[in-house]
Amino acid sequence: MKICVHGAGAWGTALAVNAAGRHEVTLWARDAAQAEAISKARENVRYLPGLALPPALTVRAGDLHQAQAGAELVVVATPMAALRQQLIALRGTTAPVAWLCKGVEPALDASPASYGLLAHEIWGQVAPELMAGVLSGPSFAQEVAEGRPTALVAASPHAAVRDALVDAFHGPALRVYANDDIVGVEVGGAVKNVLAIATGLCDGLALGLNARAALITRGLAEMTRFGLALGARAETFMGLSGLGDLVLTATGDLSRNRKVGLLLAQGQTLAQAVASLGHVAEGVYCARTVVQRARGLGVEMPIAEGVVALLDGRLSPQEAVASLTGRDPVPESVRPWMRPGRVP
Numbered sequence: 001m002k003i004c005v006h007g008a009g010a011w012g013t014a015l016a017v018n019a020a021g022r023h024e025v026t027l028w029a030r031d032a033a034q035a036e037a038i039s040k041a042r043e044n045v046r047y048l049p050g051l052a053l054p055p056a057l058t059v060r061a062g063d064l065h066q067a068q069a070g071a072e073l074v075v076v077a078t079p080m081a082a083l084r085q086q087l088i089a090l091r092g093t094t095a096p097v098a099w100l101c102k103g104v105e106p107a108l109d110a111s112p113a114s115y116g117l118l119a120h121e122i123w124g125q126v127a128p129e130l131m132a133g134v135l136s137g138p139s140f141a142q143e144v145a146e147g148r149p150t151a152l153v154a155a156s157p158h159a160a161v162r163d164a165l166v167d168a169f170h171g172p173a174l175r176v177y178a179n180d181d182i183v184g185v186e187v188g189g190a191v192k193n194v195l196a197i198a199t200g201l202c203d204g205l206a207l208g209l210n211a212r213a214a215l216i217t218r219g220l221a222e223m224t225r226f227g228l229a230l231g232a233r234a235e236t237f238m239g240l241s242g243l244g245d246l247v248l249t250a251t252g253d254l255s256r257n258r259k260v261g262l263l264l265a266q267g268q269t270l271a272q273a274v275a276s277l278g279h280v281a282e283g284v285y286c287a288r289t290v291v292q293r294a295r296g297l298g299v300e301m302p303i304a305e306g307v308v309a310l311l312d313g314r315l316s317p318q319e320a321v322a323s324l325t326g327r328d329p330v331p332e333s334v335r336p337w338m339r340p341g342r343v344p
């Protein structure tokens with residue numbers, strides 16, 4: 001199978017490396033100098049150091065459509081902030097297209113009517129004619145590149161897209177499950193990043209394992225409520241892109257989002273924490289939008305609200321914790337926490 005991966009960051013490079021042994025893979029970088037450096041060193045020193053690229057993997061820059069000529073699958077591996085422009089650039093592509101980004105597009109402005117979109121909503125807005133979907137699930141790039149066992153989920157309303165993703169990436173160490181609930185899969189991938197900032201903060205403040213388990217469980221309830229209000233299926237949140245990715249990102253020290261929480265707990269400013277990562281931490285950019293959309297839907301997301309107050313500098317780490325521990329008692333069930341008249 002011929003595959004073209006757009007975006008030579010950590011995740012695009014890792015998946016390209018993984019598939020290169022079985023398929024004809026091209027990794028496209030937007031920056032010609034970056035493509036040349038990767039090609040020469042046969043290593044992505046900037047984003048995935050220490051891993052030799054297989055000889056079969058082609059790295060190139062320049063015209064996107066030339067790079068993907070003849071591809072039977074196109075993978076967009078850029079951060080969420082670049083997805084809109086990538087999908088516009090991909091108009092006219094007849095091969096299945098899948099994005100890997102996990103987030104929500106930042107709102108266009110601060111007005112209540114303007115909210116950020118999930119990836120499939122951007123697709124619907126700018127290039128609905130594409131056969132498209134998302135590949136998500138608990139997967140640190142480093143481990144996938146090293147060939148360690150990993151399970152992903154391919155979600156799309158189009159069976160052809162789900163099948164192409166399974167054909168491309170399902171292999172000896174990488175399992176790819178199919179799901180037609182693209183809303184649920186995308187909500188899981190975006191909200192877990194916000195919750196990982198919260199658990200990073202919790203662990204950085206040494207609040208204990210009980211507190212972390214509470215945050216993960218109640219975080220899953222918030223994620224599910226938000227997803228249900230957007231039309232997702234509840235069972236998706238018990239799957240790879242819900243519980244699976246939440247557990248991985250909230251507890252795994254390879255997570256950039258978790259690292260942001262840990263660094264904020266140490267007293268770093270958000271700007272310092274983000275600068276020290278060298279990679280994108282999508283939770284920083286989508287937390288505000290998630291909360292804004294949840295408010296519009298009448299969905300309560302107290303943990304995400306706490307993260308936004310922390311990121312905005314309205315609450316200190318200790319005050320953000322107090323804003324959660326000091327809440328009035330509520331029932332454990334997911335649905336009653338939705339405001340009246342909004343229960344799906």
Ligand SMILES: NC(=O)C1=CN([C@@H]2O[C@H](COP(=O)(O)OP(=O)(O)OC[C@H]3O[C@@H](n4cnc5c(N)ncnc54)[C@H](O)[C@@H]3O)[C@@H](O)[C@H]2O)C=CC1
Pocket residue numbers: 006007008009010011012029030047077078079080082085100101102103139140141142278279280282
């Ligand atoms: N790294 C990981 O373990 C995983 C990351 N993801 C998601 O994949 C997405 C990408 O993450 P990473 O590769 O880790 O990010 P990264 O920070 O390692 O690299 C981002 C890459 O995107 C490129 N880029 C940025 N804007 C671009 C544009 N307009 N056009 C083309 N390329 C552009 C950058 O040059 C860079 O190569 C994020 O949404 C992330 O949440 C999902 C699963 C695993």
Ligand SMILES: O=C(CO)COP(=O)(O)O
Pocket residue numbers: 102137138139140193196245248249254255256257258280281282
């Ligand atoms: O999405 C990921 C793992 O599934 C990567 O998480 P981070 O972006 O927090 O590193």
